[in-house]
Amino acid sequence: MVCFILPTHLLIELAEAGNIELRDAIPTLLASAALRAQRATLTEAIQFLGLDAAQLPAPAAEFKAVYDVQGGDERSLPGVMRRKEGDGAFSDPAVNDAFDNADRTYDFYRDVLGRHSVDGNGLKLISSVHFGRGFDNAFWDGTQMVYGDGSGKIFQPGALARDTSVVGHEITHGVVQYTAGLRYHKQSGALNESMADVFGSLVKQHTLGQSADQADWLIGGGILGTQLQGVALRSMKDPGTAHQLDRQPAHMRAYADLPDDGNPRNDNGGVHINSGIPNKAFYLTATRLGGNAWERAGRIWYDALATKLRVNSDFTEAAAATAASAQSLFGADAAGVVRASWNDVGVS
Ligand SMILES: [Zn+2]
Structure with a gap:
């Protein structure tokens, strides 16, 4: 299950209404389809084969890391490591935004709900920024968060990783995956x-x-x-x-x-x-x-x-x-x- 912040139907409707060019939407649509096809099995493995989160690899001491996928697509994830737990701010605001918002989300789940990361067992929060070119979406791919830069037409440049509600939304898809597993249907x-x-x-x-x-x-x-x-x-x-x-x-x-x-x-x-x-x-x-x-x-x-x-x-x-x-x-x-x-x- 790949959970996009921008529903695909909205992308199509924007193109039909003439707000964006259909040719500009095609890379996003294709990426969505490819990701769905490629990643569906991981979520299913965790949820439907009854994998126990406690049996997964031991929790990392470093809870968060942000990577730069440098305009690449799903085959390039996660990309180049830019900032990990304990590091100071990086020179790229997108990296710091994704890092800080993952931190806020992690703290919320720990301090308010007593939950240690998305799986309840310290799963490292991996984020990748600069996905695609002007990619107007953010998503949880079953293993990590991914943020496009935004084209300015649908989302303001840099806004997806900067918005705390968007980041909290995507990370929560991970929590749902490891709890109720609500089927995306x-x-x-x-x-x-x-x-x-x-x-x-x-x-x-x-x-x-x-x-x-x-x-x-x-x-x-x-x-x-x-x-x-x-x-x-x-x-x-x-x-x-x-x-x-x-x-x-x-x-x-x-x-x-x-x-x-x-x-x-x-x-x-x-x-x-x-x-x-x-x-x-x-x-x-x-x-x-x-x-x-x-x-x-x-x-x-x-x-x-x-x-x-x-x-x-x-x-x-x-x-x-x-x-x-x-x-x-x-x-x-x-x-x-x-x-x-x-x-x-x-x-x-
Ligand atoms: Zn969603």
């Missing part, structure tokens, strides 16, 4: 995407010290280029309002029942589209519980992800799982808030 895939947005936003909120009321609840806020017009890639507070092509629903009545037929336009059955519904449920829970979202709402969602959700869980199961986690962690009042929030987005 229809509702379980939309839950996978939503978990990545939830914890991507929480890493940013934790870094900035913002309460639920102060947070912007945006994924990729302020990083869009000239042709994707709006405030962010996604809004958890108001799904469907982030940019001109945003068609995320905020309620089940607008659920997009798309096929998972391999057509990139259909987004694995709407995984980046219907994620608006669980995103809104989390936003409602966090703001109703009040205070810092990571202290209660975040711990509830993480407990459900790590101990209750499974590969094929759907929205209804997620509602029940988060309510049960709320009950056990914080009692009946919190569970009531969780249930009411899911009910308000049409899930019960």
Whole structure:
């Protein structure tokens, strides 16, 4: 599973609307397809063959490293080592941005959720920057984070590795891979995407010290280029309002029942589209519980992800799982808030 921050269907729609040239989008589309074909087996091996993370190689003493893939593609990953744990800042801002945001994400998982890296066992966080040429995407490839530079049309140059919510989102795909393993398909895939947005936003909120009321609840806020017009890639507070092509629903009545037929336009059955519904449920829970979202709402969602959700869980199961986690962690009042929030987005 390769999880891109920019859904492929948006790339196609931008080309169709004339915002970008189709020929400019083709390298990104081809890279996406090649990566999918090449990397799918690793995730499947970990998740479906029941590999135990504890049996994997011993944790490295150095938790993070950033590489420069120097404009190369997936065959060149990870590239040339530029900065590792304990090193000072490097002369390339992209390297430092990827490093610092991986650090913030690592600290969030350790300090707030008691989780030691994506696998819970100290797996080294590897990032590569300068993927492709003007590549308008960032992704978790099943083993590491990868960041393109952005062309300026869809994302501002340098913005993907610089945005804490984007980095937190991508690293969380690794956490999902090693916990519930939510299949990247229809509702379980939309839950996978939503978990990545939830914890991507929480890493940013934790870094900035913002309460639920102060947070912007945006994924990729302020990083869009000239042709994707709006405030962010996604809004958890108001799904469907982030940019001109945003068609995320905020309620089940607008659920997009798309096929998972391999057509990139259909987004694995709407995984980046219907994620608006669980995103809104989390936003409602966090703001109703009040205070810092990571202290209660975040711990509830993480407990459900790590101990209750499974590969094929759907929205209804997620509602029940988060309510049960709320009950056990914080009692009946919190569970009531969780249930009411899911009910308000049409899930019960
Ligand atoms: Zn994603």
